[in-house]
Amino acid sequence: MPTSSTSASRASSRISNMSFRVLWLLAIVGTLAACGSVPLPPEPAPVRPPPAPSTGPAPDDGVPPGVITQGKSRWQPVRWSDLPGFEADALHEAWNAWLKSCERPAPPWTALCPEVRRLSIASAEEQRAWMRQRLQPYRVDALQGQAEGLLTGYYEPVLDATRQPTAGSAVPLYRPPADLATRRPWYSRQEIDTLPQARAALRGREIAYLSDPLDALALQIQGSGRLRVAEPDGSVRTVRVAFAGTNEQPYRSVGSWLLQQGLRDATWPGIKAWAARHPQRVQEMLWINPRVVFFREEPLSDFDAASGPRGAQGVALTPGRSIAVDRESIPYGTPVWLVSAGPQVTLQRLVLAQDTGSAIVGAVRADYFVGWGDAAGEIAGRLKQPLALWVLWPR
Known part of the structure; x- marks a missing residue:
């Protein structure tokens, strides 16, 4: 939706078989969206045409x-x-x-x-x-x-996730905090990472954990995504996480910030390549964007998956x-x-x-x-x- 999102989430012919998907994708090869998180409210506001x-x-x-x-x-x-x-x-x-x-x-x-x-x-x-x-x-x-x-x-990312934090999967995706409506704007991305009171407000609101903070950022920018979740019983289940709100902080583009740092390729692949070269600056880059998107988990039936x-x-x-x-x-x-x-x-x-x-x-x-x-x-x-x-x- 986009870049981020009120989103969000949020980034957007149903493809029901592999051969059609391949033909369709070949027809669209493209160039970058700075944006998007796309908001996906359950009920759109009335429109005056x-x-x-x-x-x-x-x-x-x-x-x-x-x-x-x-x-x-x-x-x-x-x-x-x-x-x-x-x-x-x-x-x-x-x-x-x-x-x-x-x-x-x-x-x-x-x-x-x-x-x-x-x-x-x-x-x-x-x-x-x-x-x-x-x-x-x-x-x-x-x-x-x-x-x-x-x-x-924009698109819907498909990512691996776990229900519990592990050494290799410790980046949480959150449901909206209970006090989201009473504090506007809510805590910024940096405050969520550093302030004990912000972290306490999100305790127990975790949906799942990802391994890469850039994947979490991409999911927030696009506004929704699919998670292949490793459940505690050893099974793997695919679910959708959909846009459920934001902290109402302003959106700031990490791509624009990187251009100011001298990066020439601010496409998403270029951003990920920069992060791989500068792991010590990834946190600094993430905090440039104070907006955080919260999600709700939805089941993904065979029909929904298409x-x-x-x-x-x-x-x-x-x-x-x-x-x-x-x-x-x-x-x-x-x-x-x-x-x-x-x-x-x-x-x-x-x-x-x-x-x-x-x-x-x-x-x-x-x-x-x-x-x-x-x-x-x-x-x-x-x-x-x-x-x-x-x-x-x-x-």
Whole structure:
């Protein structure tokens, strides 16, 4: 969500078989997201959508409707022919994410969701024809007029953990402290590590322990993750840890701090390489970011394992088809046409705005949910490139 997170957690087509996952990952090879922790509250706040334009002629047949100002953004009406790559996208992949948004639709999508469901078995040509008839594309610009923004990526880490601290696994992940609501902001990361009263408040709140403090930081930045937990009885169980709150301290990017120290590669792989070379400075680096994310543990059924975590809209994220946005510019549940070209990847595809993050701020800004595991982490950790967005809004 991102960089961190109110998150969080938090960082965001369900992949159900290995061959499809491999093909999908190859299609997305990318560059870094500075951000993310993505907040994943169980119930998103109500959204006041912008007014829907009145029905009129198809945009390619006549003059598009007027400009809409939405929060920090200005939506400029365009013709469907202005959307790069619209005829080539595999819409059925995005339709799966759209169906998820229809589990918790906001106005005016409530009226259209029955049609979206009926079209889930339609051909791509039929889906495209329906979109042209029922939706109007708008290019998203900043209020100052800029149409280009930034795309980053986030993912769900998969990490080994233990229930009890050991010599090789002693970095705790915490549930929210009981007094979190009474002390705002709560103790900073450095205070949690050094003050007896902060440590006492978290005693008994440990969910599990990791071996690497950088893995714990990454989990907090992404906002959620999967743990392969070694249980006391010797069994190993996979669970999900989801965003449950923060200490409400400001987020500070360790990558930005390292750039100030002279590091040239502030991608996540570059940060881990720096830490390996300077183990004596890792604690100093961690304390640069005072924000701490707290988690809740969730069971992970076979069904859940094929899905991403729940985003701020309250629906499960779809790898490659869900994005985190600034909700003041794009309401949750909105279908968005995303275009981004970098050194190694070009994306032209339909995605759904289903999440947010504390670092996802501005009109033309998105965090792209890549998936879960190490391969997704490599992509998300390097994805940082120009972005253009078009919202698709009901006529």
